[in-house]
Amino acid sequence: MGRISETFGRLQGEGRKALIPFITAGDPDPALTVPLLRTLVRAGSDVIELGVPFSDPMADGPTIQRASERALAKGVSLRQVLSLVATFRTEDRTTPIVLMGYANPIEAMGVEAFAAAAATAGVDGVLVVDYPPEESADFASALQRHAIDPIFLLAPTSSDARIAQVGALASGYIYYVSLKGVTGSATLDVAAVAARIPEIRARTGVPVGVGFGIRDAATAAAVARIADAVVVGSRLIEEIEQSTAAAACDNVLTLLTGIRQAIDAAAPAAGER
Amino acid sequence: MPVPDHDLPDASGHFGPYGGVFVAETLIAALDELREAYAAAQRDPHFLAEFEHDLQHYVGRPSPLYHARRWSERLGGAQIYLKREDLNHTGAHKINNCIGQALLARRMNKPRVIAETGAGQHGVATATVAARFGMECVVYMGAEDIRRQAANVYRMKLLGATVVPVDSGSRTLKDALNEAMRDWVTRVADTFYIIGTVAGPHPYPMMVRDFQSVIGRECIGQMQEQCGRQPDAVIACVGGGSNAMGIFHPYLPVAGVRLIGVEAAGEGIASGRHAASLTAGRPGVLHGNRTYLLQDENGQIIETHSVSAGLDYPGVGPEHAWLKDSGRAEYVGVTDAEALQAFHDLCRIEGIIPALESSHALAYASKLAPSLARDKILLVNLSGRGDKDMHTVADKSGIRF
Numbered sequence: 019m020g021r022i023s024e025t026f027g028r029l030q031g032e033g034r035k036a037l038i039p040f041i042t043a044g045d046p047d048p049a050l051t052v053p054l055l056r057t058l059v060r061a062g063s064d065v066i067e068l069g070v071p072f073s074d075p076m077a078d079g080p081t082i083q084r085a086s087e088r089a090l091a092k093g094v095s096l097r098q099v100l101s102l103v104a105t106f107r108t109e110d111r112t113t114p115i116v117l118m119g120y121a122n123p124i125e126a127m128g129v130e131a132f133a134a135a136a137a138t139a140g141v142d143g144v145l146v147v148d149y150p151p152e153e154s155a156d157f158a159s160a161l162q163r164h165a166i167d168p169i170f171l172l173a174p175t176s177s178d179a180r181i182a183q184v185g186a187l188a189s190g191y192i193y194y195v196s197l198k199g200v201t202g203s204a205t206l207d208v209a210a211v212a213a214r215i216p217e218i219r220a221r222t223g224v225p226v227g228v229g230f231g232i233r234d235a236a237t238a239a240a241v242a243r244i245a246d247a248v249v250v251g252s253r254l255i256e257e258i259e260q261s262t263a264a265a266a267c268d269n270v271l272t273l274l275t276g277i278r279q280a281i282d283a284a285a286p287a288a289g290e291r
Numbered sequence: 292m293p294v295p296d297h298d299l300p301d302a303s304g305h306f307g308p309y310g311g312v313f314v315a316e317t318l319i320a321a322l323d324e325l326r327e328a329y330a331a332a333q334r335d336p337h338f339l340a341e342f343e344h345d346l347q348h349y350v351g352r353p354s355p356l357y358h359a360r361r362w363s364e365r366l367g368g369a370q371i372y373l374k375r376e377d378l379n380h381t382g383a384h385k386i387n388n389c390i391g392q393a394l395l396a397r398r399m400n401k402p403r404v405i406a407e408t409g410a411g412q413h414g415v416a417t418a419t420v421a422a423r424f425g426m427e428c429v430v431y432m433g434a435e436d437i438r439r440q441a442a443n444v445y446r447m448k449l450l451g452a453t454v455v456p457v458d459s460g461s462r463t464l465k466d467a468l469n470e471a472m473r474d475w476v477t478r479v480a481d482t483f484y485i486i487g488t489v490a491g492p493h494p495y496p497m498m499v500r501d502f503q504s505v506i507g508r509e510c511i512g513q514m515q516e517q518c519g520r521q522p523d524a525v526i527a528c529v530g531g532g533s534n535a536m537g538i539f540h541p542y543l544p545v546a547g548v549r550l551i552g553v554e555a556a557g558e559g560i561a562s563g564r565h566a567a568s569l570t571a572g573r574p575g576v577l578h579g580n581r582t583y584l585l586q587d588e589n590g591q592i593i594e595t596h597s598v599s600a601g602l603d604y605p606g607v608g609p610e611h612a613w614l615k616d617s618g619r620a621e622y623v624g625v626t627d628a629e630a631l632q633a634f635h636d637l638c639r640i641e642g643i644i645p646a647l648e649s650s651h652a653l654a655y656a657s658k659l660a661p662s663l664a665r666d667k668i669l670l671v672n673l674s675g676r677g678d679k680d681m682h683t684v685a686d687k688s689g690i691r692f
């Protein structure tokens with residue numbers, strides 16, 4: 019069993035929900051990425067999504083695009099992202115790392131070479147935004163040969179048949195996009211999300227994380243009541259963007275600790291679900 | 292048995308290894324809806340008749356096939372025929388596709404259309420059909436392109452469109468496309484995204500090609516009528532590749548007709564400042580499809596250069612990628628300087644001011660013609676007129692208005 023499944027299994031036993039922060043590797047500087055990863059763990063993160071910068075992040079909003087541009091301006095490549103993960107892994111053997119990005123940098127490296135290098139670096143899951151299930155059967159099996167979970171998105175517009183199609187390939191968890199739009203958009207509709215989660219759980223058999231539009235502790239708490247994991251991305255990037263390099267880790271720690279406490283306060287006791 | 296080139300894409304939108312649907316899950320339902328609506332429209336004689344009617348009475352089709360006799364004489368070889376897409380309403384081939392997609396949008400009850408544009412030609416064509424059909428229209432355009440193409444920005448505004456400047460990335464066409472995709476994913480219920488070229492996720496490359504294929508179908512009839520035979524080669528410029536696909540596609544099954552796509556070699560392929568994805572790129576995934584891309588060794592998309600804004604794009608339609616690999620079409624490069632020379636030649640010798648995009652195809656024809664006998668025929672797609680390029684050409688000649 020991989021680190022992601024172990025983590026969700028442990029949390030379920032404790033009656034807690036996962037906190038999954040997202041930051042972009044190399045933003046604002048590659049030297050800050052490992053310290054930020056450490057900070058995310060200290061704040062109580064269960065899984066970390068690490069964005070791989072790409073020149074054309076079509077599914078992201080302006081906040082994450084700016085983070086990508088800052089990282090690319092520092093020359094951050096997919097290989098460097100993997101070496102940052104490897105550095106983090108020398109001191110943290112338990113926190114799962116999920117890479118999130120776009121297909122082209124991976125294809126430029128070669129799918130098999132990437133899967134092997136990611137496994138060596140200590141990557142636990144990979145979410146490729148522009149690889150829907152119908153285009154990624156080979157990619158998903160390459161990842162699974164290297165014991166890496168292929169993570170997939172589902173959206174409010176996904177049909178039941180597609181939910182099942184994703185369920186057939188996905189492991190680790192499923193990332194449910196809570197609204198129509200791009201990352202960092204308006205706040206989400208908790209009731210609408212709540213209605214979909216049971217259908218997804220029933221058809222896929224893996225935990226469901228919810229993201230896009232979670233900007234504060236109250237929304238995080240509301241999502242924690244209905245989903246297995248809460249993903250916070252653009253709001254964290256904004257915090258990093260508005261901080262000096264010296265203060266970034268402290269500010270992220272404060273913000274994320276507040277969200278962690280709200281999630282724990284909201285999560286129902288074990289077995290209640 | 293291998294699938295003939297002209298029967299592609301397959302059911303899942305692939306041209307060999309190219310094409311496909313490489314988008315986030317958030318867009319899948321919208322693309323499914325579009326694919327079904329387009330398939331139904333293609334089987335509906337009423338839809339096809341409406342399209343035909345608007346091409347004839349609004350666009351002004353069929354566009355003429357013109358024998359550039361004086362230019363051919365000067366070049367001293369093959370006879371050059373020009374397919375006059377520059378004479379269409381709005382001055383380029385782009386309108387053919389916009390009419391088709393706007394009719395489809397109306398059929399799907401989408402009152403709002405969006406588009407991306409580089410030079411502004413597709414934006415103008417979209418704004419035009421939106422006005423014609425009473426639709427709300429939003430056009431995304433890179434901030435850098437807005438600066439370079441002020442006249443087209445004003446044309447779009449006159450036609451009632453909202454032009455949204457895009458400040459991200461390189462602030463050009465590819466970034467406008469990213470932004471239009473984001474708009475679409477956010478407002479998918481009431482919005483139809485009119486993509487201007489044969490790229491993007493399935494079904495766009497097929498659909499845009501189908502709407503543009505009227506160009507090649509007319510040529511087959513007109514060549515037969517005027518010359519009693521088909522040309523020895525068909526030549527068209529390739530940025531995303533819609534005018535080229537439109538004229539190539541009906542010729543795919545016609546044996547003995549060479550198909551030549553001309554890419555923008557900018558300041559020369561060796562300079563690195565060009566937009567020749569098929570000549571100098573590698574396969575990858577961008578904007579919803581797998582195709583040849585200009586990218587660095589880490590898979591980041593690189594900025595392109597061409598004197599012609601309409602060719603200034605780091606990718607190319609996936610069917611061209613397939614035609615290159617299969618050998619059915621050849622792809623060559625023409626530099627800024629060569630295109631400008633052809634631009635001036637056509638102005639002075641034939642009294643036609645061509646678009647800088649089309650000037651790339653003309654330039655290659657002028658290189659090829661002298662090497663061929665006088666009874667050979669080259670068919671060039673003159674995809675647009677050059678009025679929009681006055682400032683660029685004047686600037687290159689050191690002239691200020």
